[in-house]
Amino acid sequence: xxxxxxxxxxxxxxxxxxxxxxxxxxxxxxxxxxxxxxxxxxxxxxxxxxxxxxxxxxxxxxxxxxxxxxxxxxxxxxxxxxxxxxxxxxxxxxxxxxxxxxxxxxxxxxxxxxxxxxxxxxxxxxxxxxxxxxxxxxxxxxxxxxxxxxxxxxxxxxxxxxxxxxxxxxxxxxxxxxxxxxxxxxxxxxxxxxxxxxxxxxxxxxxxxxxxxxxxxxxxxxxxxxxxxxxxxxxxxxxxxxxxxxxxxxxxxxxxxxxxxxxxxxxxxxxxxxxxxxxxxxxxxxxxxxxxxxxxxxxxxxxxxxxxxxxxxxxxxxxxxxxxxxxxxxxxxxxxxxxxxxxxxxxxxxxxxxxxxxxxxxxxxxxxxxxxxxxxxxxxxxxxxxxxxxxxxxxxxxxxxxxxxxxxxxxx
Numbered sequence: 292x293x294x295x296x297x298x299x300x301x302x303x304x305x306x307x308x309x310x311x312x313x314x315x316x317x318x319x320x321x322x323x324x325x326x327x328x329x330x331x332x333x334x335x336x337x338x339x340x341x342x343x344x345x346x347x348x349x350x351x352x353x354x355x356x357x358x359x360x361x362x363x364x365x366x367x368x369x370x371x372x373x374x375x376x377x378x379x380x381x382x383x384x385x386x387x388x389x390x391x392x393x394x395x396x397x398x399x400x401x402x403x404x405x406x407x408x409x410x411x412x413x414x415x416x417x418x419x420x421x422x423x424x425x426x427x428x429x430x431x432x433x434x435x436x437x438x439x440x441x442x443x444x445x446x447x448x449x450x451x452x453x454x455x456x457x458x459x460x461x462x463x464x465x466x467x468x469x470x471x472x473x474x475x476x477x478x479x480x481x482x483x484x485x486x487x488x489x490x491x492x493x494x495x496x497x498x499x500x501x502x503x504x505x506x507x508x509x510x511x512x513x514x515x516x517x518x519x520x521x522x523x524x525x526x527x528x529x530x531x532x533x534x535x536x537x538x539x540x541x542x543x544x545x546x547x548x549x550x551x552x553x554x555x556x557x558x559x560x561x562x563x564x565x566x567x568x569x570x571x572x573x574x575x576x577x578x579x580x581x582x583x584x585x586x587x588x589x590x591x592x593x594x595x596x597x598x599x600x601x602x603x604x605x606x607x608x609x610x611x612x613x614x615x616x617x618x619x620x621x622x623x624x625x626x627x628x629x630x631x632x633x634x635x636x637x638x639x640x641x642x643x644x645x646x647x648x649x650x651x652x653x654x655x656x657x658x659x660x661x662x663x664x665x666x667x668x669x670x671x672x673x674x675x676x677x678x679x680x681x682x683x684x685x686x687x688x689x690x691x692x693x694x695x696x697x698x699x700x701x702x703x
């Protein structure tokens with residue numbers, strides 16, 4: 292990468308729900324950053340609404356490859372928030388790889404991620420560029436937490452992981468929850484795009500991002516994705532929302548890129564409460580399971596059927612920009628707990644303790660911090676290509692996420 296650039300980070304897609312908060316975070320950190328969009332007036336209005344001043348703006352349009360190239364050439368890192376990525380992501384990746392800028396996005400569209408690995412991994416590695424996808428609530432914190440557990444097990448006992456279990460608990464704001472609190476319009480549209488894609492069968496494959504066929508088959512045998520409710524102590528574990536098929540593929544690719552053996556990985560949302568609420572918690576977990584099973588069934592349908600499903604979902608689901616009002620973003624608290632076990636029976640626990648709505652505010656802060664880490668020489672591992680969050684960032688600098696109010700800790 293060129294040593295001197297005008298900016299450390301450029302945010303492409305500031306006008307969306309998440310982009311606004313990324314802009315706010317970078318402004319708070321005093322970063323050398325710029326905002327890029329095709330509508331200058333709307334961009335200026337959004338920055339003013341968010342109270343962000345002093346940021347430089349630039350024109351960039353998906354239909355204008357020269358503008359994307361000019362954007363990438365001026366910065367060390369591009370944070371791309373323009374989705375669905377299956378439809379709109381590749382031109383930005385092409386511009387970054389061709390012009391020496393690291394690339395980061397928030398996609399959960401696993402078939403698209405695999406397409407990019409096949410097309411750009413070697414090119415990006417040769418160019419010294421990191422292409423880092425799936426870098427929001429899915430899958431940055433679980434990926435880093437599992438990698439921390441694996442590295443800790445290696446340091447303490449000289450063993451890798453045989454299995455890892457991740458549970459998430461979320462405390463939302465007071466009052467009745469709203470649909471917009473749960474899943475953004477961008478996430479809805481991403482799910483629709485993935486469901487209707489040409490290779491939607493990869494949606495439910497835990498080995499979708501592994502390029503070695505033999506290893507991929509071993510992962511499928513050892514760590515199939517299940518969505519049925521289960522018990523863990525007093526908690527009922529339901530499948531991860533918005534999709535149970537995102538984190539496993541990323542975490543298994545991290546293990547492959549790190550040279551670790553495949554291991555069994557399970558995750559879910561922990562529904563806690565008194566014994567009297569157990570039936571209600573099982574009902575809630577069953578609803579989540581049924582939704583995920585429907586997604587899996589759609590992914591296995593015939594191509595023509597999948598395309599119809601994808602187009603239909605795109606029309607009826609909320610569009611990008613749908614999300615919670617600003618006052619409902621702050622009063623959230625969530626935790627992830629990873630329990631890793633080694634073949635020798637040793638156990639290691641890693642916790643992620645975080646503030647802010649996981650899919651909007653916390654994701655925005657994490658994404659902004661990711662951009663700053665990648666832009667700072669020597670802060671991340673000297674490797675390039677199509678990487679996962681954990682292999683791109685490493686675990687040495689996880690304390691930097693403290694200022695994003697996402698705190699990682701390893702139990703003694």
